[in-house]
Amino acid sequence: MDMVENVLKDSQTERNELLHKVQEQQPDDEILYDLAELFKVFGDSTRIKILYAMFEHELCVNDIAGLLNLSQSSVSHQLRILKTSKLVKFRREGKSIYYSLDDEHVRSIISMGMEHVEE
């Protein structure tokens, strides 16, 4: 084995070690699946509109439908998805149900995305 081959071999070994490290640092598929599911929820313009509308204040279903010019049914369906993903919480007041963002993470993620979009 001459010098040149030696250098090549070492460089390859180094690369393999790197790939091994990447392999190790990669989170479990399950976690990455959940992460993708989370972003998927943000990845629909109707849902983003709804989330954004709730950025500062709680809103009831009819408020949202009226504000965003969406059908009551559509809003309700989407809110169910947002509830399931723990992005919004809600409380009943008489006949109405008021929805609001569940925690600061939701606001942070939206803000972070907005920064990237506004570039």
Place this chain on the structure above:
Amino acid sequence: MDMVENVLKDSQTERNELLHKVQEQQPDDEILYDLAELFKVFGDSTRIKILYAMFEHELCVNDIAGLLNLSQSSVSHQLRILKTSKLVKFRREGKSIYYSLDDEHVRSIISMGMEHVEE
């Protein structure tokens, strides 16, 4: 108009003003559409796996396919989407093309999402 009606009227007016404010603070549909499109890109487990693998180091197409047990074609298709959304950049070195995350925003968004998932 008696006192009670007056109070009701005022409370309604207040609510209308609130809804008006929400209406005004809502970004243009176009921006919210772009924002949703951005999150949609993060919202696929294959793409998230690819992005995560590149978290620390640049990788070529074959590296990614090998690491994540994906077809070359599938990886290439997804990388095209990531390129189009400006989430990854790339450089050619000989026959290989090395991809890496485009900026810190990408890392931030993934990290932020990860925090929410790991709760």
Place this chain on the structure above:
DNA sequence: TTTACATATGATTAAATGTTCATATGTATA
């Protein structure tokens, strides 16, 4: 300039997903 290697791309197919429509459930009021 062939040949092999690395990546990209177009077409097709199957699965996932959002909206609509109709209807059900739940709550307050006459």
Place this chain on the structure above:
DNA sequence: TATACATATGAACATTTAATCATATGTAAA
């Protein structure tokens, strides 16, 4: 308790989208 109001939900349909297969493009080495 009958009626109206607010929200939720199931089924059907149309659209979007990711994976695959076949093939094209681009680059380096023999």
